[in-house]
Amino acid sequence: MPIVNGAMVQGLDRSQPTFDPVRWRQVFPGHELQLRQLRRWLTSLLPNCPARDDLLLVAVELGANAIKHTRTGNGGRFAVEITWHGSTVRITVVDDGSSSKPHLVDDPMAEHGRGLQMVRHLSMRTGTAGDDRGRLMWADLPWESPSSELPAAFPAAFEEAICAGQVHLRRRFPNICTWFGRQTLCWWALPAPPAPNEFLTAVSAEDLAVQLAALQGPQSESR
Template sequence: MLLAVPVPAEPEAPMYWRREFDGALDQARVVRAFAAHLLAGFPLLDDVLLVLDEMVVNALRHTRSGRPGGRFAVEVRRDAAGVTVTVADEGGPSEPRVRAQGYPCDIAELSECGRGLLTVQALATRWSWTGDARGRTVQALFAARWR
């Protein structure tokens, strides 16, 4: 007699996805849906999606990726240690930096000025960036076990 034994899927198995997107603000929603589908069941999914959204919006607002014809790429990696998300853009004139709380902003930008990387820093286990004016990569790691 054969006995069927269910074998659970192994979310710890390393996985990697990469996708390119057009450099338009409406693509931030598409990126969130892309990552949410890939990372269903990850305990920090809401944090990952918020951080990924901030990283995409920063790339679109502060680099050539947000100009007509611009593009950016998103990478999602998952393994037993957690999840890493990466946004690679086309570079720009300034470097990513976390602004101190209370950083003075133009009153017209007050609701959005300087909060993106503060959010990334607060929610990710760690984050980093590399690159220059020709292209930049911002990465955030979320250390957590899969359910």
């Protein structure tokens, strides 16, 4: 099984389109009732087609895995990101981490672990990375829609502003995961330990930087 950027990858790479991907991200509390909200979000986001049905199954399974087998299910949260890249849609789930790694069970009669078998069956590629501090699981699914359409990206000027905010945050806080939520229209961050293991959110990259600087103390403010 090949390794890409430190993550285990199942399947073979395929040629990538030349245009930029479109992304949406949403954060959910770590409770099983939120899986229904996850389905509703994806249903409202994506056009109705067989490819969407497969993606819903994979997304809910990865979300359920985060709730059942990581600290997300103990009052935490999980983030879901959808990336459309032409004929491929990637579903990514980030949780609060676990001391154990995701376990694929090949026995169809086993009581646990068959969900990841289904994920692998529906996906072209899958991968995982992380540890007890936080974990990421992703799956690439083929996207074959009669209209081949997903919601459009933001206007160019808005995209430029998002990119500028991302550059600013990554330069100032290179060890902290930050992103812009295209569905929530807010900026998000997952601070690194020993900060509290919870998501931060703000209406702008500048406001998010203020919150992160406050967590890191006066040394960060002086940069």
